[in-house]
Amino acid sequence: MILDLLFPNRCIHCNRIIDSELLVCDICFSQIRFTHYHYSENNPVKEKCNLLFPVENAFSLFQFEKESLTRKIIHELKYKSREKTGKILANWTTERLDFKDEKPDLMVSVPLHPKKLKERGYNQLHLFTETLASFYKIPFNHNLIKRNHYSKAQALKDKKHRAETENPFSVTESISGKNILLIDDVFTTGNTVSSIAWELLNAGDNRVSILVMAVDA
Structure with a gap:
């Protein structure tokens, strides 16, 4: 070409x-610092989640460190209009993630507020989620979780402001009895996945597991 x-x-x-x-x-x-965590075994991501909400299983593709290649990869995906990076990261994930007997019933990803989605032009998690869903043959739902408030990027907030945000997400439809895999890009404080996890847990007799592209070291 x-x-x-x-x-x-x-x-x-x-x-x-x-x-x-x-x-x-x-x-x-x-x-690249891949974590080599096992989804169905105890690992640092699962330990972090258990401090915030009851989690079934957890997995992170790699470590997120300041001034690292991993950080550059995530920023390319989120802020440099390289949506296809999500598919590349999903392919790296399928080479390292084995659900074994803990295969989820449904995949959902952290949503953007409609205003933020319009500004960015895409949700950086959608292609990642769709690629994984196709590979593992698991349904996904991009509309199950709604972000209720428009806010600046998590990376630009201080910890106090992040903790003060109340009810930032809601479940848009009835769901119960599902093993749900919640997908996000970077696990830092855990406030985002925790807020969504509690909404899913309170919506019905659901179980929640976590998959993130990177965990803050």
């Missing part, structure tokens, strides 16, 4: 020219 010749795809870390379907080169890929 002429565009590929004029504007070749480059590694987001070292700027080497790489295949159009890749995000980083092989050398930089080796620098």
Whole structure:
């Protein structure tokens, strides 16, 4: 393609020219800190969640650290209009995540407020979720959870302001008796997934598990 010749795809870390379907080169890929957590066993993400709400299982693809390649990958997805990064991360996840006998009934992702969705042009979790749902043959629902308030990015808030936000999410339809996998990008304080988890738990006899792209180290 002429565009590929004029504007070749480059590694987001070292700027080497790489295949159009890749995000980083092989050398930089080796620098990514994958967690190697087991979904159905105890791990740091599950321990963090259990301090906030009763969680069934939990998994994180990699560690999120300041000034790291992982942080750069997440920012490419969220703020650099590289929606296809979600599919790449989903493919990396399927190579490392085995549900075994704990396969969820439904996948849901953290929603954006309609105003934020319009500003960004896409929800960074949708393609990630859809790719996983297709691979594992699990239904997904992008409309089950509603974000009730428009707010600035979590990364720009201080911890006190995050904790003060009340009822930021609601469940839009009746749901009960489901094993629900809640998907988010980065687990930092856990306030976001905790708020949604409690809404799902209180909606009916549901169980909630967590899948995040990265966990704050």
